[in-house]
Amino acid sequence: MRDMLDDASLQSSPVTAELVHGAVELTAGERGLCPWRLPGRARRQIHDEGMAAVVAAPSGVRLRMRTAADRLLLQVVPLDRTVHDDPLRPAQVYDVLVDGELLAQPVAEPAAEEWVVDVAAACPGGRLPDGERLVEIWLPTEEPTELIAVHGDAPVAPAAQPGPRWVHHGSSISHGAVAVGASHAWPAVAARSAGLDLVNLGFAGQAMLDQYTARSLRDLPADLLSVKLGINIVNGDTFRLRSFAPAVHGFLDTIRDGHPETPLLLMTPIWCGIHEHTPGPVEIAEVDDGGGPRSLARATGDPAQVAAGRLTLTIIREELARIAADRAAEDPHLHLVEGPGLYGAEDARTHPLPDALHPDTATHRLIGERAADTLRRAVESTTQTVRSG
Structure with a gap:
């Protein structure tokens, strides 16, 4: 996985606020952005470990981008692997939607100090569909995640979320x-x-x-x-x-x-x-x-x-x-x-x-x-x- 991040044919784009939808607040992590589902003032008033955990869990948070990339990787750091390793919980998958259709559900794999979600490899045929597409990556339901970068063989551009x-x-x-x-x-x-x-x-x-x-x-x-x-x-x-x-x-x-x-x-x-x-x-x-x-x-x-x-x-x-x-x-x-x-x-x-x-x-x-x-x-x-x- 580390070799994939070092592939010279892939362009690297840091995850910015324009890419992220569904988060109430984004804070700076050690290398990227951490999404939260309540603002900082509210989080400071939480005195229950269960509540603190679910506010950090990114259910509904997703990245939206337009890209013509065939290969696409998301570089992340899962912040609580105990959630990922609990056998009684569903697998902590990343839902990949292309033009609104669910194509894949990859998981994060370790790559040195960070983790990589190989978005394209999990799609049918091991690649994204041809042409520029709207790609959404929904973060895991329960696993707090720091978002670092998107790597692809074509540029990615933020995509607005239409509708009320x-x-x-x-x-x-x-x-x-x-x-x-x-x-x-x-x-x-x-x-x-x-x-x-x-x-x-x-x-x-x-x-x-x-x-x-x-x-x-x-x-x-x-x-x-x-x-x-x-x-x-x-x-x-x-x-x-x-x-x-x-x-x-x-x-x-x-x-x-x-x-x-x-x-x-x-x-x-x-x-x-x-x-x-x-x-x-x-x-x-x-x-x-x-x-x-x-x-x-x-x-x-x-x-x-x-x-x-x-x-x-x-x-x-x-x-x-x-x-x-x-x-x-x-x-x-x-x-x-x-x-x-x-x-x-x-x-x-x-x-x-x-x-x-x-x-x-x-x-x-x-x-x-x-x-x-x-x-x-x-x-x-x-x-x-x-x-x-």
């Missing part, structure tokens, strides 16, 4: 857990289908109504916003009925301080059988039922404690619907999206959750394709309002 900018916040399901690559996460599927420029703030296990997340949503440029709330609050057992609704109102109020009229989708949880009527916390166990080791989730709460204020997904959906109704008069651009309409009990019969908690790749695609219609309507409704105004 959609900033989405959610849980591990939005983050892309279990999907085979970041471009397969349902927000990525929905964004491509609806023609949107995605910033994915799906944080695995961490959609907890944190105010630093709300302030980040408030301050980010956006043409469309969405927040998908509920599953982490139940499986983390972090709120009670008394505190949940005020926290949601406060979260939405903070976002509205910066986006008073931007379309905002308040999305309820998709169907998840273990938590529909049973509170958390969730317990994740490793099982092997003949097909190799896998994770399996179960709810450990007592349904009898719902009367005392413990939360289930059913209760959270009812509360979010009530909150949306309470705010409707003062916030006509807030739209409730019912999660079971994206994935419901009937879908679970044909697309079961493999670990009882997360959708697989095919189910991410199903959810994303359904969500795309909702996103289009939300963007179009605002366009019509502006035109009529």
Whole structure:
């Protein structure tokens, strides 16, 4: 791999901010750029190792370039190889899309002090298609990565991301857990289908109504916003009925301080059988039922404690619907999206959750394709309002 980087026939271009899309902030690493999914001020307020890890994980961050190169290498430094080496996590692949079509899923290979992603070699025929093309390289879902340079046998030029900018916040399901690559996460599927420029703030296990997340949503440029709330609050057992609704109102109020009229989708949880009527916390166990080791989730709460204020997904959906109704008069651009309409009990019969908690790749695609219609309507409704105004 080191010999490939030293190949005199390849031109080297440092990764610049113009190439990178989907990151909230880029900071200087030892040799390149490190993408983050929350700004520095928010990161300084994080006191949880799990949250710090998912903010560094680059799900939804991608490089966009136009090039006629046949050979193309991406030089990187993976910053947490423990994620890459965990056998219970999906392979940390780089999704390579050419003119919008997924062609390859290479991984980073060691090359002395850095690592190399051989983009072209993983494509059919071991090379990129002929002619100038739009090439997107989606970074791994969970592996923090420093971006150093692009090497190719033809120049690369940054490619703008067309379409309205959609900033989405959610849980591990939005983050892309279990999907085979970041471009397969349902927000990525929905964004491509609806023609949107995605910033994915799906944080695995961490959609907890944190105010630093709300302030980040408030301050980010956006043409469309969405927040998908509920599953982490139940499986983390972090709120009670008394505190949940005020926290949601406060979260939405903070976002509205910066986006008073931007379309905002308040999305309820998709169907998840273990938590529909049973509170958390969730317990994740490793099982092997003949097909190799896998994770399996179960709810450990007592349904009898719902009367005392413990939360289930059913209760959270009812509360979010009530909150949306309470705010409707003062916030006509807030739209409730019912999660079971994206994935419901009937879908679970044909697309079961493999670990009882997360959708697989095919189910991410199903959810994303359904969500795309909702996103289009939300963007179009605002366009019509502006035109009529």
